[in-house]
Amino acid sequence: MTIPFGRQARALFSLDPQGTFLNHGSFGAVPIPVQQAQQRWQAAMERQPDLFFRRLMKPAIRAAAEVLGPVVNVNGDDIAFVENATSAINAVLHSLTFRPGDEILITSTTYNTVRLAVVEVCKRSGATPVVVDLPLPLHDHQSVVARFAAKLSRQTRLAIFDLIVSPTAHILPVREMTKLCKQQGAHVLIDAAHGPGQVPLDIQSLGADWVTGNLHKWLFCPRGTAFFWAGPQVRDLTAPLAVSHWFEDGFPRSFDYTGTRDATAWLCVPDALSFIAEFGLEAMMAHNRTLVRDGIAKFAQLGARPTAEPGYFAAMLSMQLPTIGPASPEAAAFLLHEMWDQHRVQIAASVVEGALLLRLSGQIYCSLDDFARAAEALDALGWPGRP
Numbered sequence: 415m416t417i418p419f420g421r422q423a424r425a426l427f428s429l430d431p432q433g434t435f436l437n438h439g440s441f442g443a444v445p446i447p448v449q450q451a452q453q454r455w456q457a458a459m460e461r462q463p464d465l466f467f468r469r470l471m472k473p474a475i476r477a478a479a480e481v482l483g484p485v486v487n488v489n490g491d492d493i494a495f496v497e498n499a500t501s502a503i504n505a506v507l508h509s510l511t512f513r514p515g516d517e518i519l520i521t522s523t524t525y526n527t528v529r530l531a532v533v534e535v536c537k538r539s540g541a542t543p544v545v546v547d548l549p550l551p552l553h554d555h556q557s558v559v560a561r562f563a564a565k566l567s568r569q570t571r572l573a574i575f576d577l578i579v580s581p582t583a584h585i586l587p588v589r590e591m592t593k594l595c596k597q598q599g600a601h602v603l604i605d606a607a608h609g610p611g612q613v614p615l616d617i618q619s620l621g622a623d624w625v626t627g628n629l630h631k632w633l634f635c636p637r638g639t640a641f642f643w644a645g646p647q648v649r650d651l652t653a654p655l656a657v658s659h660w661f662e663d664g665f666p667r668s669f670d671y672t673g674t675r676d677a678t679a680w681l682c683v684p685d686a687l688s689f690i691a692e693f694g695l696e697a698m699m700a701h702n703r704t705l706v707r708d709g710i711a712k713f714a715q716l717g718a719r720p721t722a723e724p725g726y727f728a729a730m731l732s733m734q735l736p737t738i739g740p741a742s743p744e745a746a747a748f749l750l751h752e753m754w755d756q757h758r759v760q761i762a763a764s765v766v767e768g769a770l771l772l773r774l775s776g777q778i779y780c781s782l783d784d785f786a787r788a789a790e791a792l793d794a795l796g797w798p799g800r801p
């Protein structure tokens with residue numbers, strides 16, 4: 415089967431035919447063949463629960479990890495599955511012991527759930543969260559590295575940073591950032607929630623201690639699927655949040671069973687990869703990158719300005735909408751809701767440092783017409799503070 419990109423590919427998804435979907439980044443979209451694969455696993459689970467949980471599930475999880483390994487350039491046996499990036503990040507935070515005087519480094523654009531988890535761990539342990547400010551617009555990677563270096567210290571126990579920042583969609587120079595941290599003796603956790611399927615991932619080469627990435631965003635897996643890799647130096651200390659039967663097997667098997675739950679989403683990783691193999695991961699990434707770059711040209715007449723040069727984006731791109739004065743979070747909520755309610759266009763919007771940001775995703779089911787429709791809808795709708 416050859417899958418054509420654009421409008422025709424919509425038939426492979428369950429997306430509302432009336433809608434224009436330019437926000438794949440937030441929650442993904444599961445192709446129908448992958449939904450069907452999960453339904454088959456669920457049917458097997460319901461037909462004979464004991465057989466599924468006691469005998470089928472464990473080898474099937476490990477087989478799925480084996481299939482994923484080469485896609486991110488690690489051994490399948492070094493990969494655990496978790497429900498989402500949030501779970502992996504919390505597992506790291508709780509696997510380390512922090513003391514007063516320790517510092518945990520994050521950035522001003524760290525994803526909110528991650529920031530909250532760091533603040534909570536610091537409250538309990540007496541450690542200090544240290545925030546590296548990453549102002550808009552992004553000019554170059556050197557300035558990111560320099561800002562980061564300025565906040566690193568001998569007290570930094572752990573640094574957490576994104577491969578791709580959520581609200582701005584900027585790709586960060588994670589290899590250089592990791593190198594700096596390692597020179598200071600700090601642990602590194604790379605939050606690649608948006609990585610797999612959006613950019614090529616070579617985990618081995620990054621030099622981090624832990625890397626996690628959602629598979630339910632850009633790799634088309636059912637929701638509740640993320641990978642979690644731990645380097646050999648931290649494997650023994652890396653523990654799941656919920657201790658259960660397979661805990662003593664150590665990483666990654668300790669994560670395979672953390673109490674009874676529906677793990678069928680993970681078992682569909684091979685199906686999602688087979689779906690992508692129909693057109694190729696490289697072709698998909700190239701299509702999405704080109705589409706979103708071409709697509710944002712439709713917004714130029716509204717005064718929207720990309721928050722970085724195109725080279726700093728992959729399949730998502732953020733633009734700043736002009737406003738009189740700083741924008742409020744309500745302005746972003748207005749756009750997010752009213753674009754759908756009034757025009758059936760789904761976008762992502764947020765406010766960063768008072769700037770109203772529109773984030774658009776390219777995906778195989780999107781076309782340039784979708785971007786044109788979104789720009790028309792935005793023009794017709796307007797936004798709070800529009801000059």
Ligand SMILES: Cc1ncc(COP(=O)(O)O)c(C=O)c1O
Binds near residue numbers: 497498527576579580
């Ligand atoms: C950078 C980053 N980290 C973490 C997350 C959390 O992902 P999840 O809700 O799947 O755990 C996201 C979600 O978009 C994200 O963009």
